[in-house]
Amino acid sequence: MSTTTIIKTPKHTLSVLVKHNLNTLSRIIGIFSAKGFELDSVTFASEAEPGMARLTITTRGDERTVEQINKHLHNVVDVLKVTNLTHKKCIERELAIVKVSTAKVGRPEIMLIAQAFKAKVIDITSDKLALEVTGNTDKVDAMIEVLRPYGIIAMSRTGSIALKREFQGAVNIN
């Protein structure tokens, strides 16, 4: 799939409450590969409630595709709840660690960029900096794009996690 189509297909964030077992996790991932749905990122971790876990899945597709994904997820026996956060007010965060080269422009310029994104410097060597940034995925994407020309040596992203905001007033559905 070409990059232009990827940009055009809308992004969706699904929050899925499941029984904590690897069979369930594999079943869910299996749906995406078997049915040919896209999967941008997925996180899986224990819930506050013992024995439960939550997946945050970001995927792309038109409304119909996302509706199908939703229904297939519901059909997995150990899935308790699927919430589509796309049109809801939600708190979304992603964390990334980016190692960037300082060889071309020196440290100060990179640190200025880091400051602009409220990123923390977490490691320094003679020719690289490691930055830690949190924010919604768009912000993380933006910082990475700004840093790319300087030479990204390595990076690691958590993928997005999200929860619905308690206060849903004044939501603009569209």
Next chain:
Amino acid sequence: MSLKSVKKAAMPDTQTFNGAEILIKTLADLDVDTIFGYPGGAVLPIYDSLFDNHDLKHVLIRHEQAGTHAADGYARATGKPGVVLATSGPGGTNTVTGIATAMMDSIPLVVLTGQVPTSVIGNDAFQEADIVGITRPITKQNYLVRDVNELEDVLREAFHIATNGRPGPVLVDLPKDMLNTTGNYKCNDKVDIPSFKPTLHGHQPQIAKAAKMLSEAKKPLIYVGGGAISGEAWKEVTAFAERLNVPVTTTLMGLGAFPESRPQSLGMLGMHGTWYANMAMTECDVLLAVGARFDDRVTGRLNGFSQKSRKIHIDIDPSCIGKNVDVEIPIVGDVKRVIPAIDKLAKPPEISEWWDTIHSWQKEHPLVVPRGDDKIYPQHMVKMISEVTGGNAIVVTDVGQHQMWAAQHYKFNHPRSWISSGGLGTMGYGFPAAMGAALACPDRDVVCITGDGGFQMSSYELATAVEYKIPVKIALMNNNCLGMVRQWQQLFYKNRTSYSVFGSNNPDFVKMAESYGAVGMRATNPEEMREVLNKAMKIKDAPVLMDFQVVETENCYPMVPSGAALDEMVESDEEANKG
């Protein structure tokens, strides 16, 4: 908290047994009367418990794939879940085709597989296979039971999931050491799975809208799928369609959900459906889909499918709705409950003109049964079986031309009487599935209409059928070729019949049957065929193989060529060759 205290109060009943015994006890609690199995190292503890258990009938099949098909046939004939037992490794992997077949057709199965001891799982131990991983995409749910104290609950959950909502296969993997360990048997029949609560009652406003749309239709059509069979809704569907006097077409999986003797029946639709059913689908203005899934064999080319209709779709599985075709009124629910709810509100629509059109299609394009004095046409073979059995047999098929002719020419008037691998199209399915159906329904005639290709994929089960005196009537439509493949090669590959013709390389099927101790008979003309059939129907204590040598060159019509729309079907070789 209250649930927990109830469980505690029941504790005095708790007894201890080893895993294998808990398994047998729980199967008995769940009303399992028959299991289809094959022994091996990992399941020896279970076989030891079976040794002196005479309540549970264990049928020793000759291959685990056939065992899975037999359990599937048992399930389709009764609605009860079929149960299979196989050993670890190759035993489990042999069940895979059978599980996939059941998954595609929503058939309730519980597959029990042995597994290597928990201490060596993951070590590539002898006969170890990750059967839970292998079957994940082809089961509704599956489990590996490491703790014997969870065994009873898991089994009860497995049966509950296999049979509720949209049915399907469930696999339970049983490590050998767990089967040998002593644990608690609570005899606790409560199953509560908070994450598994199928929607049964349709949404009332949607039901009201559907009733109104149907009452006002000028050219309505009811399209009934396998969901009406698995949902046991045939009475409701029949009463509803008759009261409204609306035409009904069924899918391959829905055959028998509406009696073909009724004037509203248009028979089957789809790739090899009747001319008039496919035309009705193309021309209708309101389409009510009942437990059907708009499969590509039914719709033909999607952008030419029923373009003039407003669509209502009832299904218990929401993921079936809107998957292939957009619908205006989706109703998620149990057809057995939703149909009567629509029936309450709907008025019979005013559709005499629509019936006139349909009757003229039926007159101009009937299903054709060619006949010869000295040769057996395959269509005639099915027609004669239909007559000799009075339309009351359970008909089980393999996959190919004979399957489509059986679907077209047998007059189905009863539910759970048509057993065929629709979704996966599994050759080799027919004969073992017929054995399962015959064991489940000893009072009914079971006819397996099979092909010379498909039968050879599970002919070894003759040994099982003879051993257990299973009186399946095998009607082998012998055209000495993989007929359906040859048909496609003729039509779409310029008659280059690559590796699809057996010619004289088929075995002597009569001798084959006899060598197993079954009855074998042959017919080469219609007179012999009637004689053989009459003789066969009287045999009640052994399988009978009837080798019907049919006209080898016949092709199955009508046919919607792949990629064509439903109304672009062809009715003869000549017409097909023109296109």
